[in-house]
Amino acid sequence: MILLKDGLIVPMAGRRAVKGSVLIDGNRIKEVGEVKEKVDAEIDCRHKIIMPGLIDTHIHLAQALLRGCADDIPLVRWLNERVWPLQSTYDPELGSLSAELCIAEMLLSGTTTFLESGLHTKYGIDGIARVVERSGMRGYISKMLMDSPYYANHRMYEGMVEDKDEAMKEALSLFERWNGKGGIRVALAARTHCTPELYREISEMAETLDTIATLHFCEIKEDVSFLRKEYGMSPVEFLEHCGLNNERVTLAHCVWLGDAEGLKANVAHCPASNFKLGSGIAPVKEMLDKGVNVTLGCDGAPCNNTYDLFRDMWLASIAQKARLLDPQVLDAHNALTMATINGAKALRIDSGSIAPGKLADVITIDLKPHLMPVRDPASTIVYSAKGSDVCDVIVDGKVIVENRELKTIDVSKLMDRVEEKGLLPDRLAHFL
């Protein structure tokens, strides 16, 4: 048993912040508040906030190594001239290295669960799965399904496109090998603008396997005109047409979705990525008003350029205020709910709040000058805190980060390897 002792607890799920302790037994939370039980391991939380681990519903593990290699260019060129050609040169060693860098960053900044957006075979998916397993993190991985070289109205770099049936077979085999191993679950993942046939198969397979599915959707304006032109449908109609409009599905971006009426799929809002790529500001306030389950994603290092969900929580909140010229919309509590409760719901994981019986995915934040004084701790977390304020991270009842030290990855060795291998100089020279 582990005791997080005497902190300021932000429980979420409709309950108010309280001073007290959190008792963890095995991989579940046992007690919250005044805890009298004797335990072996204690973490002193007297100057800390105790809160649920953050849930990132849209990340690319294999993009961490591409940080800073595709700044300040539009999405289609970003994919076509930089990210896809560079990733097409990956081998399993680079794939694993990128995943480890990404996971180290996420854990050190308080993310305890992720939904990967789809991995290509050449990244070495088994190697990446082993990295996730060793890290102690909770996450969905998947084989990227991509059966069309067209993206919106553009012909794209074809190196990542594969035969639909072969790819589905591989996705299934990945599920059988890895789903349920350690913190790993296996999802189904597709790129934007696959064929409706593939989307339908994905939808049915997610149901059969009792897992979730994810795809990029309506990220840029042209995505919507493409659906209109190609299928004569609105985005929500197209989702219905492909069997994707249901709670097992998480749609990344949805900047240009338009009217969200009738949308049952979850949305992974990625504000930092959408801002930096000039994609726009998603109408999150309106989606929430229509009852859509909006969650948060950091996307990738070449677009965000970090995997720090604290920064995306903050931006998610203030972006709506600036867009609508109304400071009253999407407050800190709403943003925090998106990154915890809503994320847990989309990913069908029993976490996202601090209450007896919940999975013990818990983090603490150190109170430093820039976080003081604390009035409403939700405000402190969303409007002032950064990933680097995270002090301790517990996933599935295990202490993975203690006092800012990551226990499952040798960060110094990782950094050396990133410096040695990660700059991909020959490959970059070719493309940049």
Added chain:
Amino acid sequence: MILLKDGLIVPMAGRRAVKGSVLIDGNRIKEVGEVKEKVDAEIDCRHKIIMPGLIDTHIHLAQALLRGCADDIPLVRWLNERVWPLQSTYDPELGSLSAELCIAEMLLSGTTTFLESGLHTKYGIDGIARVVERSGMRGYISKMLMDSPYYANHRMYEGMVEDKDEAMKEALSLFERWNGKGGIRVALAARTHCTPELYREISEMAETLDTIATLHFCEIKEDVSFLRKEYGMSPVEFLEHCGLNNERVTLAHCVWLGDAEGLKANVAHCPASNFKLGSGIAPVKEMLDKGVNVTLGCDGAPCNNTYDLFRDMWLASIAQKARLLDPQVLDAHNALTMATINGAKALRIDSGSIAPGKLADVITIDLKPHLMPVRDPASTIVYSAKGSDVCDVIVDGKVIVENRELKTIDVSKLMDRVEEKGLLPDRLAHFL
């Protein structure tokens, strides 16, 4: 002499990043690059970026204690119902405490120079000046000049309004007492919508004293319609009318300035504050295109809610990309220039770049997983780094922060005092 040894130097001022060392002699930079001289004090920079200290051209020292006390409400209510009434209850002890909290945060996040936006007498300006002097930071303080209770079309809380002549006398006396003491300079500062007479006096006095002036300007839409209605002038015409359209003047906000043609005053762009207060997104790209000297400001803890200029650099860049749906505008280098070179120009201080002869205001950034790999270090700094990545801070040749430890302020004692005094519970109960 101090040597910052073997880092990745981002010199700014048109020069490319280089690997090498920075030699500091007294309060000036002596050499940059390969340094062979023997020195007494060395800072190992092998895994660090060495860059100019950041310059914040719009902050409120007395608002740090009000962090989180005015979230999610519009500017006029924010001022009228929260910030001004709460600040009107300050005494010199609270004024100094707030300034110390603000300065600790700025120094720990790499800001080496600030322009305060105007202090009211009851905050105890001499006490605040002593806090600045002891901290080793470089900064402009000033007596707030405010001779009208009207703000845009609203009648405001009157507790802060003072007689013009009395206030000007006090501003002059402050200048005589403190200008040039330690890192302190004294500026002239006015609120938005003072009388043109006061603005004109300020302009003349800034010239006479060879100092700078600052005011809030065109922060919300109503500011512009007020100028039109009251004076029949556009914002730039009004500045001309009041003698404020010159290089000694820094205008905070300018969200609704409109056409910047002919603007000679500097702009302190405050994106985080403008977003969170729902004021809007300033047309910074267009201002830069017209040759306006745009700088960056964090504003205050009740609106930002931090004093971390790294966050505002990032937001300044991505906000323009999202506003114009164009990822190519305002890149990392532009944002970094705003927070260094442009800031130094506005504040008439010989810093903002790393070159022989410049003032030794230099910071280092630790390369951690979320900053790796480094391709263009400007991208690393603006798109990935946070204030908490700052490792060492040198101001005027003195090491003020070393390996994240602030040497001039006892942070632990400060935090205890903020916890004890800073929550202002009675005062809050009255207003919230």
